[in-house]
Amino acid sequence: MATLFKSLIAVLQIGGGYMITALTLQESLQTNLQTSTIGIFIVFNLISLIGILGGVGLLLNKPYGYPLSIFYQIMQIPYIMTNILVYFFTSGLSFCIIIAENSFNWHLLYGGRFNFAMHSSSLNALGINIIPIISIIFLYRLKKSVNKTSPPNSNTEHTHQTDHSDLETHQYETEKTDNPSS
Numbered sequence: 001m002a003t004l005f006k007s008l009i010a011v012l013q014i015g016g017g018y019m020i021t022a023l024t025l026q027e028s029l030q031t032n033l034q035t036s037t038i039g040i041f042i043v044f045n046l047i048s049l050i051g052i053l054g055g056v057g058l059l060l061n062k063p064y065g066y067p068l069s070i071f072y073q074i075m076q077i078p079y080i081m082t083n084i085l086v087y088f089f090t091s092g093l094s095f096c097i098i099i100a101e102n103s104f105n106w107h108l109l110y111g112g113r114f115n116f117a118m119h120s121s122s123l124n125a126l127g128i129n130i131i132p133i134i135s136i137i138f139l140y141r142l143k144k145s146v147n148k149t150s151p152p153n154s155n156t157e158h159t160h161q162t163d164h165s166d167l168e169t170h171q172y173e174t175e176k177t178d179n180p181s182s
Helices: 002-030 033-057 066-074 131-147 154-177
Strands: 076-081 084-098 102-120 126-127
Touching: 002 033, 002 066, 002 076, 002 084, 002 131, 033 066, 033 084, 033 102, 033 131, 066 131, 084 131
Parallel strands: none
Antiparallel strands: 076 084, 076 126, 084 102, 084 126
């Protein structure tokens, strides 16, 4: 079950990252973008690349898969819509619980979406995306269990033992040299 859920997270990250990259590329080719918009597209594409690399790392059981995926999931938690800042980023699947000015709302989305703006005229709403929170908890626990069950690296142990043996030998020779009565 853990492998299935890890694979699902990885596939959603890879697919969602691809979707965001494809959408920004399409938008870039169809319209004349302002410099600030290009900068925002670059930032979200870099975040998407982190998600894709994290997803591939999870699928290939590489150690870099966990921290990249956890970072990627953290970026998807906040849902902020205020006059000062608008930020929303989702890749794959999201279930947001939102508190607006006089209402409580939720939405379920599939695919890749992002929104970023400063000094916006949007209504005030704050929310959190539940899916990445669940994913982070799962990935953290899975990483912790993988670290506990991984066999130690035999080369490291051997090197440590060799170094320790050399240290004991050196101490013994020093004691032998310093003590003229022996």
